[in-house]
Structure formats: C-alpha cells, structure tokens
Amino acid sequence: MEVASAIVADLKSLGPDAQVCHTCGNDFEHPTHTPLVLACCAKLMCRYCFINWCESKGPDRACCPHCRHSFFCNEHQKKQLTFLKFGTLGRTYSAWLRPNQKSDAFESFERKSADLDKHIADNNRVDIRVDTALLLRAWQHVVNGALLEGPSSTPLHHQPVRCAELSLLTAALPFILSDFEGVDFPTDVLFNKLHADFLGLLFRHFVKASMHRYLTYAEFAILSQQPTAEGLGLQPGFQEFVERTLSRTLQFVHVRACEDQTSCVGFHMHGEKQYYNMETRRDGIARDEQSLSDAKCALQ
Numbered sequence: 001m002e003v004a005s006a007i008v009a010d011l012k013s014l015g016p017d018a019q020v021c022h023t024c025g026n027d028f029e030h031p032t033h034t035p036l037v038l039a040c041c042a043k044l045m046c047r048y049c050f051i052n053w054c055e056s057k058g059p060d061r062a063c064c065p066h067c068r069h070s071f072f073c074n075e076h077q078k079k080q081l082t083f084l085k086f087g088t089l090g091r092t093y094s095a096w097l098r099p100n101q102k103s104d105a106f107e108s109f110e111r112k113s114a115d116l117d118k119h120i121a122d123n124n125r126v127d128i129r130v131d132t133a134l135l136l137r138a139w140q141h142v143v144n145g146a147l148l149e150g151p152s153s154t155p156l157h158h159q160p161v162r163c164a165e166l167s168l169l170t171a172a173l174p175f176i177l178s179d180f181e182g183v184d185f186p187t188d189v190l191f192n193k194l195h196a197d198f199l200g201l202l203f204r205h206f207v208k209a210s211m212h213r214y215l216t217y218a219e220f221a222i223l224s225q226q227p228t229a230e231g232l233g234l235q236p237g238f239q240e241f242v243e244r245t246l247s248r249t250l251q252f253v254h255v256r257a258c259e260d261q262t263s264c265v266g267f268h269m270h271g272e273k274q275y276y277n278m279e280t281r282r283d284g285i286a287r288d289e290q291s292l293s294d295a296k297c298a299l300q
Helices: 047-057 075-086 105-112 132-146 164-178 187-208 217-225 238-255 281-299
Strands: 004-007 035-038 044-046 127-129 184-186 267-270 273-276
Touching: 035 047, 044 047, 105 132, 127 187, 127 238, 132 164, 132 238, 132 273, 164 187, 164 238, 184 187, 187 238
Parallel strands: none
Antiparallel strands: 004 035, 035 044, 127 184, 267 273
C-alpha cells in the first residue's frame, strides 16, 4: 500500500527500542504484527494496528497517529480501505483475510459481518428478488453465527438466538417467502413485510396459548391491531435481534454475490466470509429444498 511504503524484513536491523509496536505493545516477531514503515514520517507501526486503525477511523479520518498525515487522500486509497475492511476490491478477494487471533469465533463473525451492517435493509430501496432457497441459506448463516456467542459473553438463557420464538420464525420463514417467490420488491418493503408477518405469527401463537386472557379487553384490542414485542411478552432484545438478523439476511443477497462467475461454485468462502454464485449455486439448491421439505413435515 502507498501509505505503508516498506516492510522491515530483518528485525535484527532494528534498534533495541524498536522491537515492539508502541501502539499495541506486541513484539514484531509475532506473525500478525509485521512491522511497517509509514511513508509519511518513517515511524514504525505493526500491520495489525495499522489495519485496525484504518478500519476504525474510516476513509475520511484515517491518519498517521504520529504526524496526523491523512492516509487516504484520494479515491484510489479509499478503495484500498474498503479492501482492508471488507476483503474485496472490485473482483479481487483477499487471500490473507483471517479471523483475529485475539477474538473468539463469535467476535470474529461479528467483524466479518461489517459489510452486511454497512447499510440497513430498512433503508435500502434497491430491488431484491425473492429467492426462497437463497434467503433461507443466508438466514441460517446469520443465525449460526449468532449461536457462536458463548456463555461468558451473555448467559445462554439471555441470548435471543436461543429463544423458542426464533425456532418458530425459522420454521415459518419458508412458507412466508414461498408466497412471493420470484417477485421483485424494494428491499425496505420486503423487510417491513417480513417483520410484520413475524409479529403476526407470534401474535397468533400468543392467542393459541391463551395468553390474551391475562390482558384487559382494551389491551387485547390494541395488541390485535398492532402486535408489539412488549405486548407479546417477548424477551428483552429479541425484537432487535430479529430485525438485525433479517436485515443481514437481505443485505447478504446484495453484498455477498461473488464476482467470479467462472471458478467459484455455489456457496463458498473467500477468506473467512461466505459468498454465493448466482449462476452456479443451483448445485446446492437440492439440499435446501430437502431441508424445506423436512421443515414442512415437522410442522404437520
């Protein structure tokens, strides 16, 4: 990169005071802390700190921590930051994009989802075609990532991903999507439609469980017109989790379509991120259709 003009090859050439990164304190001998010489001021900074510094500051504010020289002063350099953060630069995929060794699997997954969270589906007006098999695969990918969170972070019984209501929504999602198979929607419209269907489904099960008997007539009348997470007695944070999962699922279709239409097949990995190939992914559809069939049998 232009902003890191040299990599120190011989650590022995460094003085005794230049054997560690002064930003993070790690020894330069660590494989992920390769020392870089910053072109602007000739100061040393490890590769790990340089990448994290650029990611956290963004293209407009990323600058040298020593002399404050702007790292990304033109559009080409800003695209380089996109490569560092999301692992892609046009049709090029990063081969070195790997999880942070200091993070657990869940933290790594959350960082890898930065491209899915860059834009929220609720504000995305770009059209999306309903492809049930693709959306189910994306939904399961996001849910599986949330299941990586360990009890040391959040007690298991407080994790929204482990709520019984999520299993209910996951089982019903194929039926909801199949009604609109092949239809083009603005992404935000589809997001709000699915979100409303989810709340309607939870309301019906709320009534089937006779929970409405604990409400006054006025409370039940309002809830029947506009179901809410609070009114349905959902676990705190569950609605926000569902909204985030749904947003990531829809954004997956937009941002994880593989640019390589020749050598990549179906759902596959580049670095540590999952992508799909729209032209050749049919190889994996049979398995998804079998899963859909099994889900239907389970609900009967």
